[in-house]
Amino acid sequence: MATFMEYMRAxxxxxxxxxxxxxLIDYTKLTPARxxxxxxxxxxxxxxxxxxxxxxxxxxxxxxxxxxxxxxTIAVGTLEAVREKGxxxxxxxxxxxxxxxxxxxxFFGFLAAVVFKPKDKA
Amino acid sequence: xxxxTNAAYAQMTKDASPRTKVQQSVPLAFVFxxxxxxxxxxxxxxxxxxxxxxEAAIPTASITLVFLAALLTGLNVYDDIARYGxxxxxxxxxxxxxxxxxxALEFKSEGYVLGLGAKMFSIAGPxxxxxxxxxxxxxxxxxxxxxY
Amino acid sequence: xxxxxxxxxxxxAGAPSVLSFAxxxxxxxxxxxxxxxIDIINQDSMFGQTTWEKAESSMQQEAANKALTKxxxxxxxxxxxxxxxxxxxxxxxxxxxxxxGIPFVGxxxxxxxxxxxxxxxxxxxxxxxxxxxxxxxxxxxCSAERQFRFPLEYGGVRTPTAQWTVTGAGGAIVGASSMxxxxxxxxxxxxxxxxxxxxxxxxAAMAPAAAxxxxxxxxxxxxxxxxxxxxxxxxxxxVGSELLYELMERDSYNIRKKHADCGLMIYDRDRQDVQAxxxxxxxxxxxxxxxxxxxxxxxxxxxxxxxxxxALMSTVSVQQGESIPAIAHLVHLSNRPDxx
Numbered sequence: 307m308a309t310f311m312e313y314m315r316a317x318x319x320x321x322x323x324x325x326x327x328x329x330l331i332d333y334t335k336l337t338p339a340r341x342x343x344x345x346x347x348x349x350x351x352x353x354x355x356x357x358x359x360x361x362x363x364x365x366x367x368x369x370x371x372x373x374x375x376x377x378x379t380i381a382v383g384t385l386e387a388v389r390e391k392g393x394x395x396x397x398x399x400x401x402x403x404x405x406x407x408x409x410x411x412x413f414f415g416f417l418a419a420v421v422f423k424p425k426d427k428a
Numbered sequence: 429x430x431x432x433t434n435a436a437y438a439q440m441t442k443d444a445s446p447r448t449k450v451q452q453s454v455p456l457a458f459v460f461x462x463x464x465x466x467x468x469x470x471x472x473x474x475x476x477x478x479x480x481x482x483e484a485a486i487p488t489a490s491i492t493l494v495f496l497a498a499l500l501t502g503l504n505v506y507d508d509i510a511r512y513g514x515x516x517x518x519x520x521x522x523x524x525x526x527x528x529x530x531x532a533l534e535f536k537s538e539g540y541v542l543g544l545g546a547k548m549f550s551i552a553g554p555x556x557x558x559x560x561x562x563x564x565x566x567x568x569x570x571x572x573x574x575x576y
Numbered sequence: 577x578x579x580x581x582x583x584x585x586x587x588x589a590g591a592p593s594v595l596s597f598a599x600x601x602x603x604x605x606x607x608x609x610x611x612x613x614i615d616i617i618n619q620d621s622m623f624g625q626t627t628w629e630k631a632e633s634s635m636q637q638e639a640a641n642k643a644l645t646k647x648x649x650x651x652x653x654x655x656x657x658x659x660x661x662x663x664x665x666x667x668x669x670x671x672x673x674x675x676x677g678i679p680f681v682g683x684x685x686x687x688x689x690x691x692x693x694x695x696x697x698x699x700x701x702x703x704x705x706x707x708x709x710x711x712x713x714x715x716x717x718c719s720a721e722r723q724f725r726f727p728l729e730y731g732g733v734r735t736p737t738a739q740w741t742v743t744g745a746g747g748a749i750v751g752a753s754s755m756x757x758x759x760x761x762x763x764x765x766x767x768x769x770x771x772x773x774x775x776x777x778x779x780a781a782m783a784p785a786a787a788x789x790x791x792x793x794x795x796x797x798x799x800x801x802x803x804x805x806x807x808x809x810x811x812x813x814x815v816g817s818e819l820l821y822e823l824m825e826r827d828s829y830n831i832r833k834k835h836a837d838c839g840l841m842i843y844d845r846d847r848q849d850v851q852a853x854x855x856x857x858x859x860x861x862x863x864x865x866x867x868x869x870x871x872x873x874x875x876x877x878x879x880x881x882x883x884x885x886x887a888l889m890s891t892v893s894v895q896q897g898e899s900i901p902a903i904a905h906l907v908h909l910s911n912r913p914d915x916x
Contacts, residue, residue, distance in 0.1 A: 313466055320465025320520070321458035327515035328457035331733070332448045338518055338732060339551060342527070343558045345519060350562040362486075367469025370486050371493065371520045372461070373555070379487075380563040388570045396567025400560055407521065408556065410491040411528045412548070414498035419532035419544050422502035424728040426621040426718050428604035428743070432784075432826065434771035441772060441780040444818045446736040453733075501729045510731025517731050526731045534727030537627045551730065 312366065319361065319368030342373060349377020350400075354385075379403050453514050460509070460516025468493055468520070490521050497525035502533060527552040578702050582796025584789075585763040588702040591913035593753035594694075595649070595708070597865040598642035600635045601744035604717070605862065608843040613866035614744075615642050621718065621743050628718035629667060635745035635858075636661070636672030636714045639865070643710065643747040651676040654749065655706035658693035660684045661714050661857055662741075663723060668714050678710065686886030687782075687811050688765075689713035689857040690746060690864055691905035694882070697750040698759035698907070707751060714745035715856030724775075724891060737777040739813045739855035742842055746861025748869070757872035757880075760915065761797070761908035765789035767888060769901035775889070779816025779852055781900035782885035786812060787823035789883060789904040794829060801831040805877050808868065809904075810860030810884030811839035813853035838863035838884075860884040869909075878911040 327345065330336050336344065352358040358378040362369040369375055383403020387395030401408075432440075471489035476482060500506040506526050510517040517523055528548055535547035549556070570576050579587045599614045602621040611617065616638050618624075623634040636659065644651060657678040661668035666682055673680065685692040693711030700706040718728060720741040726732050750759060768788050772781040786809055794800055801807060812820055817837050824831050838860040839853035864882060871877045883906040889898065 313469060316469035317462035317466045320468075321462025321516070324461025324516045324519045325454050325458040327461075327519040328454045329450075331515055332450050332453055338523075339554055341515070341518065342523065342552070342555045346555050346559040347562045350559060350566060354566045365465075367467075367472055367489065368462070368465045370472070370490065371465040371468035373519055373521060373524060375490070376521060376524070376555075377559055377562070380559055381566055384563045384567040385570060385576060388567050389576045393568070393571045396564055396571055399567055400563030404559070406487045407490050407494060407524075410494045411498070411525050411552070414495045415525065415529040415532050415548060416544070418498040418502035418529045419536055419548075422504075422533060423536075424530075424534050424718075425504040426603070426743075427507070427728060428602065428621055428717065432770070432823070437770045437784065438772070440819060440822060441777065441815075444822070445777055445780060445815050448735060501731075504729060507729050507731050511733060513731070514733045523731065526729070530727040530730035533729055534722055551726070 315365045316368035319365035320371060323372045323374060345373040346377040349374035350381045353378035353381025376404060376407060456512055457514045457516040460513030461519060464493070464516065464520045464522055493520070493522050494525040497522035498529045501526045501529040524552055524555060578699060581761070584792040585761055585796040586699065587761050588698055588759055590702055590752065591758035591760050591910070592698050592701040592750050593755050594757050594759065594869060594909070595749045595751045595753055596643045596647035597746070597748040597869045598639050598646060599744065599746045599862045599866040600639045600642070601742070601862050604848065605742060605744055605842060607848060610842055610863055610867050613870055614862060615866065621716070628716055628722065629663060630671070632661065632663065632668040632714050632716040632719050633672030635716070636669055636712055639714070639745040639747035640673060640676060640710065640712050643749050647749045649708060649749065651678050654678045654708045654710050656681055656700055657710045657712065658683055658696045659712040660689045660693065662686060662720055668716070668719070669712065673712065685903055685905060686888055687855060687857050687859065688884040688886035688903055688905050690810065690861040691882055691884035691907050694748055694750070694759070695762035695764065695905055695907050697748070699762055701750050701752060708749060709751070710747060710749045712745065712747040713857040713861045715741050715743070715858035717741045717743045720856060734851055735776045736851055737779065737815050738851045739778060739811060739839060739853050740843065740850040741856040742854045742859040742862060744858030744862035746858065746865035748865055754913070756911045757869055757909045758913045759907060760910050763789060763793045763796070763906040765904040765906070767901045767903050769899055771899045773897070773899045775894055775900065777815060778855060778887045779813040780819055781887050782902040782904065783812055783816045783819035783823060785902040785904040786820050786883060786885045789906050790824065791827055791829065793881070793906050800829055801834040804834060804879040804881050807831050807835045807881045808883065809835070809837045811853065811855040812837050812885060813839045813855065815852050872909060872911055875911055880909040882907045882909055
């Protein structure tokens with residue numbers, strides 16, 4: 307049974323992570339592309355340290371939806387794959403774990419690009 | 429104009445250039461980002477109630493957000509939301525999906541292979557490259573130092 | 577006869593005329609203050625074409641043809657055509673003007689194109705190399721965004737110093753005549769780079785070049801802002817204009833009361849979301865080849881210094897961490913042909 311507090315936690319944690327991103331955009335020379343890279347690598351790092359899962363347990367969508375969660379998925383998948391397959395797992399783990407999101411982006415991006423047309427911003 | 433140094437001119441530029449209003453951009457990013465994450469959380473709960481295990485519901489929810497972002501990008505709506513959302517639309521996985529859909533859509537005029545196909549990763553590519561590289565380095569460290 | 581004045585300025589003693597001028601623009605410009613002066617407005621910024629690049633070419637073609645019609649000249653009566661745009665290899669101009677059959681001299685000064693091409697056209701006529709010469713340039717928001725910045729549907733945020741590329745084209749024909757406006761002096765600028773790297777602040781990158789060209793012109797002609805009704809820059813925007821004032825004041829020139837910027841005229845910054853103002857070759861071309869030259873014909877502006885600035889970087893140089901070099905070209909236009 308989902309509680310109001312549960313959604314509140316998702317909202318606040320997700321919002322805070324994005325607010326940090328906005329501060330980086332406003333106060334540093336980091337471009338959006340570099341910010342995305344920073345977040346995904348930070349996610350791998352936090353996942354590697356094992357500190358991201360508690361945040362997911364606490365905030366649910368507030369932790370899994372931001373790109374930090376994508377990085378965490380890569381880290382978690384890499385750990386599992388190394389356990390199962392040794393060194394080969396280092397190569398396969400991250401890509402396999404994130405395959406769903408990557409494939410979905412490519413597929414839905416492709417479909418949208420085929421069906422629609424870009425529009426002027428005027 | 430005579431002999432102003434580059435450093436002095438850089439300072440003059442800084443003084444004359446308006447900065448982004450942080451008191452607007454940060455709260456907006458908070459609200460938009462929190463909102464998208466809340467929708468993601470609702471989707472997770474929806475999929476759990478439909479019978480998925482939590483481990484499956486989480487990526488399914490993310491994939492659903494990817495679908496929605498791609499659709500809104502195609503409908504020419506996503507950029508209007510992102511104008512206000514800033515990092516709130518960029519940092520969630522919707523930003524990644526928009527970054528893939530937008531160039532694919534734009535460069536269709538250069539053909540399906542060299543345009544749509546090749547340019548699809550022109551903005552989001554680095555996320556995959558550096559995310560993978562970070563993961564692989566982590567994996568190598570795990571293996572070499574037997575930390576698993 | 578062309579005479580060199582001082583170190584950087586050329587005096588065109590015979591004061592060739594701008595025989596005709598025409599401007600083409602699209603939806604956003606139709607919602608701005610210049611709308612009623614623009615010859616051709618198409619609400620569809622694709623101009624009936626299938627790509628943005630073809631749309632830009634279409635605008636150039638329409639601007640050139642309209643200028644010819646207004647001058648009652650056929651393409652065969654134009655001896656040389658100076659044109660360029662922002663697209664790689666200037667395809668906007670080449671594809672748009674290829675059917676005219678006029679001897680073509682391609683130019684690239686980024687957003688300074690209108691001043692560069694107009695200056696060259698006037699010099700060719702004054703030197704009797706050409707009887708009639710034409711200058712055309714354009715820019716298109718969509719073709720510029722996809723080349724220099726981001727795909728249209730990308731969810732990016734614009735900074736307060738950013739400028740909006742104008743979707744517009746302008747064309748002017750210069751020839752010997754006794755009708756205003758007259759081109760009296762031309763001063764080409766040299767490239768100046770003061771180390772600005774922020775591509776979202778073009779105004780700051782270009783202001784030093786504008787200050788340099790204007791100062792050189794004032795020094796060559798022993799004049800100042802008091803001698804002119806209007807000093808019109810192309811697209812310095814709000815930030816670049818303020819920087820220009822401060823730079824000129826360092827040499828004791830005060831131009832605040834006489835200055836206007838096409839980037840601040842083409843759009844209503846209060847109602848239209850354009851941050852620091854309009855930009856692009858089409859910005860100065862559209863404003864000059866409509867409201868400004870029309871005002872000169874009607875005697876509302878008598879002495880005009882038209883100075884368009886350009887930022888001479890590419891996406892490659894920016895990615896390689898280089899700063900942005902800029903340039904400014906100046907054309908002195910007047911309501912009367914005599915120099916006294």
